[in-house]
Amino acid sequence: MFTLIKQRLLKAIFYGYLLLLLYWMFLGFSRVTSEEYMYNLTPFDTVKKYILYYDHFPFTTWIINLAGNVGVFVPFGLLLPAIYPLLKKIVPFFAVFVVGITCIEFLQMVSKRGSFDVDDIILNTVGALIGFCIYRIKRA
Template structure:
């Protein structure tokens, strides 16, 4: 297979995955728009993470796993593929400079549309996922 074919396939994969992620974040998993509900947000770093860790016995395992590990896992593919596709993004800092604003826009959108909340801990966990993906691929680049 040629390098250009592989690049096209990787772009198609990351674009398809991004569309699936948008679906999951705004429509999937039984999300309901809470019309008239107050805006939901957390701007205190690590507050939600600590809450889930401290009260893991009181929170369902699926909720705990999805909120902590799911927020990390769903962003790992971006750390794996984006640095391969864009050489200028082969740095933890450059990836953060790209993804932090994107994640914040997604979080703000969830809050404004009332299909979720803006949580700074989600930004932290999502970025951690990007960095884990980059760490993995960095070993092979």
């Protein structure tokens, strides 16, 4: 009985968090629809620009785009394997997360409400993997 309640609570937290995240990714942070499709397909290009030209960006922009893209996805690594037994193993977890975040990045680009940035996929995946590692360590 307690396990069922815990599972339902974790699912509610996860899906609430997912909705909040989708809001941030498509509407939050003063997003506006751009006139053109924006994308970056070169790994670490955006990250390199933020690091090399750190003095050209406000600190909040730097934090949101680097640390934020990692930190905001840690809960995925904590919650997904706790909710879905198949995702307790690294390969299925990694595959599901990368496919999901790639689809979201693609939707940001085609909706012109953001950009498709391979660096975001990399940073988001690092965050999810950090959460996954924490989950695995706590379960051991």
